[in-house]
């Protein structure tokens with residue numbers, strides 16, 4: 077290999093229709109190992125749908141998604157195995173309310189990765205420590221603040237030792253004073269080389285750790301660039317218009 | 324006044340002590356409990372299966388253009404479940420008991436078994452609707468989070484959805500069991516000597532209604548109070564385990 081790039085995901089002509097509503101109209105994207113792809117766009121433009129297609133929470137109606145070389149849109153593929161390597165963090169956290177923080181984190185590794193409870197718990201505690209929540213391992217989700225919940229949700233995804241993380245507006249449901257603590261965790265992950273695809277309205281985050289920023293509008297990628305170019309020198313009128321509204 | 328107590332005592336003796344009638348009542352109670360317990364177990368099993376089929380159908384197949392043998396099987400199962408629920412909830416339990424005993428069992432000796440089966444099948448339809456509403460009340464995000472970790476549909480149901488759904492519907496399920504316990508009082512129509520049947524039998528022997536019927540009523544009442552208390556304890560235990 078002459079290049080140190082390693083392609084993790086290759087999306088080709090991705091389409092998604094809900095009945096007659098065409099939400100994604102042919103999206104092409106390559107995500108390399110270590111990339112932090114930030115996806116922005118107006119509400120309803122298809123950002124969530126795109127992200128959810130990547131781990132097949134939504135079934136694409138056209139195109140291909142090659143994840144680590146396998147076309148996961150092929151019905152023959154066991155998607156559950158690929159999802160283990162693609163963690164997802166949701167706007168609404170979606171922690172399991174009937175389990176403690178620690179139980180939330182070890183259920184996947186124990187049941188799916190067949191780790192021993194001891195190993196899974198040690199790993200989970202070490203990760204909790206890194207996000208400053210090791211003293212809350214025994215709490216139930218309802219006893220945590222929004223920011224704490226989202227940090228736990230991130231750690232839950234990390235416990236599966238994924239190759240990539242998907243974030244769908246991870247800070248949008250948070251009170252403003254809690255946004256920072258979650259973004260800090262995400263920035264740390266990005267700097268440590270985690271491959272991430274992040275839908276967010278946090279332009280500061282995009283600039284700071286994004287490797288590529290993507291603007292989706294009406295179901296297509298209108299513009300894609302490195303953060304500095306993207307924000308300082310937007311090409312398309314639609315992006316300029318969008319940025320003028322949000323910045 | 325003296326005469327009243329004398330009559331009362333005599334009546335008590337005739338209806339409850341003479342010929343060991345209290346013992347007959349006790350045996351009737353035993354049979355009532357047996358029917359209620361086994362019917363509850365059957366009802367729970369049936370109800371869960373039907374609820375899982377119906378909600379899986381609603382979530383995975385309804386309104387989607389999926390094809391294949393598995394989808395076909397699910398469609399057929401869903402129709403069967405719907406018919407089952409409609410028929411059971413649309414007819415009186417007494418008629419169901421009699422159909423089971425006189426037609427399906429053809430008056431074969433085992434009325435108790437006929438009663439257990441018909442109450443179990445009856446209860447299953449109600450349990451199914453209760454559990455299904457519980458499953459449907461769980462936020463969609465719980466499914467998605469579980470699937471995104473890599474759990475398949477089945478594990479997601481067993482580990483994430485059902486435990487939460489069950490806790491939510493426990494009061495409704497408890498109520499269903501109490502109703503079931505009281506409904507077994509018509510099992511006498513299947514020639515089962517359960518509590519109500521025995522009470523009525525004593526009444527027809529002594530030509531006195533008060534003691535036999537009130538005793539039976541008191542026994543049901545005590546059972547229901549105990550059952551309600553147990554359910555409340557269980558609910559509290561479960562509630563303390565989170566939120």
Ligand SMILES: Nc1ncnc2c1ncn2[C@@H]1O[C@H](COP(=O)(O)OP(=O)(O)O)[C@@H](O)[C@H]1O
Pocket residue numbers: 094097099117118119120121122123124125126
């Ligand atoms: N499950 C669904 N069924 C039907 N329409 C949907 C569904 N999910 C999303 N949509 C529609 O797809 C469009 C894009 O939605 P979404 O991807 O959530 O946008 P964004 O995340 O950019 O706000 C919207 O018009 C939305 O109403």
Ligand SMILES: [Mg+2]
Pocket residue numbers: 123124125245
């Ligand atoms: Mg969205």
